[in-house]
Amino acid sequence: MITSKKLYNLYLIADKKALNISSNSITDKLKNSLFPSPNWKFQKLLRKLEYHNNCKNKGVYKIYYIYLKYKYRNLSQKLGFSIPINVFGPGLSIVHYGTIVVNSAAKVGKNCRIHVCTNIGASGGSSKAPQIGDNVYIAPGAKIYGDITIANNTAIGANAVVNKSFIEENMMIAGNPAKAIKKIDINRVIQYIDTN
Known part of the structure; x- marks a missing residue:
């Protein structure tokens, strides 16, 4: 902040x-x-x-x-864009303009790279929204919602539906519902950061 x-x-x-x-x-x-x-x-x-x-x-x-x-x-x-203030840390990269909806209760760490048609929101009338770590890549069409936590150095695949926490770092998650796919080097996905 x-x-x-x-x-x-x-x-x-x-x-x-x-x-x-x-x-x-x-x-x-x-x-x-x-x-x-x-x-x-x-x-x-x-x-x-x-x-x-x-x-x-x-x-x-x-x-x-x-x-x-x-x-x-x-x-x-x-x-x-429907992006409230005080959600994203430094190093934000909104890659293209187009629909991006973010709940004001969500928190996203530094170096987030986010694409169009994504939604980060609450679920079922709850006021709790995702807490997303540093160095996270969010591909087009991803839906991330609920009282969940996403670890640092995570890549979320295109059209993924993420409604549960992923606490292991350096992972790619994808699918509907999302699941851990494989270990990744986030520096290959978000090239402007240095996590070493």
Whole structure:
């Protein structure tokens, strides 16, 4: 969770790295200004809203916070995202825009790579949602729901239905219902991290 300006900047750096957005050269800067990534725009706004919600939500800043919420809601609807604040750790990579629905009670660690048509939610009217570790890859169409825990360094396969906990690290899980398939090296799946 972003609790200071320093953490806010660290989250932005980690997210930018995760999305492979470079601004080192003049060409990169020109490309980013002429053809901005909608997902990067969304993630920057997500982090800014988190920072203002957690750190600067009083007095005169309240007006700016309300404005950010308005912008965030509009961009979320445009891209098909229903992602509440303070759920994802640093290093988030939303690969494509399209339907992604996340429950506000869910918690996802650092370096999550998430694809379209995914859902992370509660189950059966419960307020408890998945608690997902660090370095987790969520493939297109995955449904993760209920009072469950997903271990660090896990890859969740396309269209998997995950409704029970998986506490063993370095595993690929897939299927309906999901089951452990095989051991994996998460660095081969999420290439911008270094778990060694």
